[in-house]
Amino acid sequence: MNETRRPGGKPATINDIARLAEVSKKTVSRVINNSPFVKEETRKRVEAVIAEHGFTPDPQARGLAFRRSFLVGMIYDNPSPNYVVNMQQGVLDGVRGSGLELVVHPCNRASETFLDQVRGFVVRQKLFGVVMPPSVSEDDRVIAILKEADCPYVRIASVSLDGPECMVVTHDSRGAAQAARHLAELGHRRVAFISGPDYFRSSHERGRGFREGLAEHGLSLDDAYIRQGAYTFESGVEAAQSLLAMKEPPTAIFAGNDEMAIGVMKAARDAGLDVPGDLSIVGFDDLPMASRVWPNLTTVRLPIRDMGRMAAEKLTARSRGLDPATLVQPEVDPSLVVRDSTAAPKG
Missing domain, CATH: 3.40.50.2300 (Response regulator)
Structure with a gap:
């Protein structure tokens, strides 16, 4: 194999990988993005070159080629930091191995600039999709913005507000x-x-x-x-x-x-x-x-972490051409956990 460093010590580009694997740049892109339209023999050859030379595609560069980034947004306004951290961990669980990355956008629904900020976030990042915990998930104005931007989304909410491909319902x-x-x-x-x-x-x-x-x-x-x-x-x-x-x-x-x-x-x-x-x-x-x-x-x-994972998996299903409505359980059943803070009243 030829050295993957270009003159001046610069890292290899997708063009270098294509040359070394003796395929087109488009074929390399398809392998990177897990496209089903690549022969298995070709896929293995390209993956071997990528693994040998440590080529890592830049998420934003990948997104430019597909007119959409490889970023999943999480838009939230929940005041509980513990809830937010658990939800983020779940979304990360759901996108792991998919080539997608998480970017978060805290906001305040009471702010006069709330909708403008959400719109700017979605447009600037060219998001692959959005996960929305309550109460952002309950705001139909946000849904209108996402539909206008042709941005896929999944809502997590206490009741069903949308089709099953767009919902995780918590009852x-x-x-x-x-x-x-x-x-x-x-x-x-x-x-x-x-x-x-x-x-x-x-x-x-x-x-x-x-x-x-x-x-x-x-x-x-x-x-x-x-x-x-x-x-x-x-x-x-x-x-x-x-x-x-x-x-x-x-x-x-x-x-x-x-x-x-x-x-x-x-x-x-x-x-x-x-x-x-x-x-x-x-x-x-x-x-x-x-x-x-x-x-x-x-x-x-x-199961807050599971809820985040389920929502993210609905989005990653789209990247694999699967039906997100049938991929994962769309509903969650809450359950009481009895510990030490409750007892019969005195007398």
Whole structure:
């Protein structure tokens, strides 16, 4: 084989690989991009040259040839850093080995420039596709931008909002109903709910499911025992302080996510209460922190990392010519994980 360094010590180009493998530049591109339109013998020869000489195609250069980059975007506005990190890990799991890379775009849906920023991100990066966790996934204005840019996408949401090829559905209400049944079966009657932000569909779905689960046991959720949080630790502390200061405080609190549930734990300790002796606490998501705090948090498990992986796999299926609607399970069933933060109320 000839040396793959060009004069001046520059790395080899795709033209060099084509020359060494005695094929066209277009054939090398097809091999790099896993095209099915290459003979197996030719593919092996080109791959051998690439492996021997350590040629690594630049993702942006590859994208120029195909009028689209080899980047998967993740657009999110979730205030929970633990949720975001787990989702990112899942997307990385899903694109591994596909030649695609992940680029993230945090945003604020309340910003006046939100839509312009999303549009600029999608157009500048020439994205191969986009994964959207809640609540960006619930915004039809973003979907309109992606369709206008002819950019494939997958939405992760608590209810179905699109065709199965574009959705991972998490059924949050089912998980919240399980939390309600658990507290009711322990004997709690004064129960409270701390919701997430109003613009998150999951806030409403989790509240709806919690009410339905209580109703199955002849209980109702009194409006006086409802507080709105922001899916943050701090908002959990503040909401719990308000609830625990009531003349008849709740004996159990269901928080809309684990960040807020751990904030409830802090407020309870600050008030001199024992968890779960004086107050039972249930969260939602089952982030890694749920099993690391003390007492370990009873929570509703959503496999967040798996959700990111499933969404990314729907996008990579397109690159292989597969039907993303049938490739992976489009729905997720939440499940209650009972740990040490819940018990029967005193008396």
